[in-house]
Amino acid sequence: MLELQQLAKDWEARVLLRDVNLRVDSGETVAILGPSGSGKSTLLKMVAGLESLDGGRVLFDAQDITALAPERRRFALMFQDFALFPHxxxxxxxxxxxxxxxxxxxxxxxxxxxxxxxxxxxxxxxxxxxxxxxxxxxxxxxxxxxxxxPRVLLLDEPFSALDAELRLQLQTEFRQRIAEFNMATLLVTHDEAEARAMAQRGYRVLDGTLQLLW
Ligand SMILES: Nc1ncnc2c1ncn2[C@@H]1O[C@H](COP(=O)(O)OP(=O)(O)OP(=O)(O)O)[C@@H](O)[C@H]1O
Ligand SMILES: [Mg+2]
Structure with missing residues (x-):
């Protein structure tokens, strides 16, 4: 189980994230919604270990991995712009x-x-x-x-560059893979219908903290 405890992040003297608490079971998908600039991508990078924390801890299966290097976490992060190696x-x-x-x-x-x-x-x-x-x-x-x-899959707007029909198809495919590979998955998306189709729970980033939507 992935567990976020009291995560906090400041940016340019303002609070971006605070009191972020979340548990995601293996095989479960949790969606994160929220306006542009609210800190969704920053949160995923913090979980991946690619962005420092200003407070809180990241745990996996009750082990504190906050200080563990990104490549040793066995977490996978996927962005919207695929980031495949063109060469x-x-x-x-x-x-x-x-x-x-x-x-x-x-x-x-x-x-x-x-x-x-x-x-x-x-x-x-x-x-x-x-x-x-x-x-x-x-x-x-x-x-x-x-x-x-990976034990954890972090998806940042994975389908936003695709057309509507393909999005639906990939949502189904990804949902099957997440179950098959039994990963704890965090999905950041702007699309609430997509979030509801893929995630058992959804939150909105509001005033720097997570508000439960469903
Ligand atoms: N290295 C950084 N660490 C933390 N915050 C940053 C960093 N660089 C930029 N920011 C600022 O933090 C805020 C949150 O950015 P972030 O990319 O996390 O938002 P987002 O919710 O993913 O937005 P979008 O929906 O547009 O992708 C922005 O105002 C951004 O300018
Ligand atoms: Mg983002």
Whole structure:
């Protein structure tokens, strides 16, 4: 279980976030809504360890991981603009996390190909990522995020660059993967319908703190 206790963040002498308390079970998705500039992306980065805290703690399975480096948390963060590596093909994008963990390239590629097959993307394995559509790139980005078997998935507006029909399709696909991989998932989105379709609970960032919506 992911647990946020009393998280706080100041920005330029003003309080951005305060008293942020949240528990997310493995396999559960919690949505975070709120106006632009309210601190949603900052909150995800704090959970990932990419942004410092001005107060509070991050725990996983009751262990305090606040001081743990991002790469040692086994958390995956996915942004709206996919952030795939344009100089690598699809297979090597997906294999990247495993190579970083020290796996040999051939073994990492084999696992990447298995993951791509599981996602129905095997025909793209050798394609440059720049040749893929937006939806295909988002699927590859998810495959890449999941290959290291993260305990926590942090999604920041993952579908906002896609058209309405594709959004619905990917919401369903992502929901299935989250259940299958049993991750505690935090979903930041502007779209309340999307949040309700994907998340068991939803909060709004209001005056720097989380207000329960459902
Ligand atoms: N490194 C930083 N740490 C904390 N806050 C920052 C940092 N850089 C910028 N900010 C400010 O913090 C506020 C919150 O930004 P953040 O990106 O978290 O908002 P957001 O809720 O994700 O907005 P959006 O919906 O537009 O993505 C903004 O006013 C931003 O200018
Ligand atoms: Mg944001």
């Amino acid at each position: 690598l093909d699809v297979q090597d994008n997906v294999a990247f996390g495993l190579v970083e963990q020290g796996l040999r390239k051939a073994a990492a590629r084999a696992q990447a190909c298995d993951m791509l097959a599981r996602f129905g993307l095997q025909t793209f394995a050798r394609a440059p990522v720049t040749q893929l559509s937006g939806g295909e790139q988002q699927r590859v980005a998810l495959a890449r995020a999941l290959i290291t078997q």
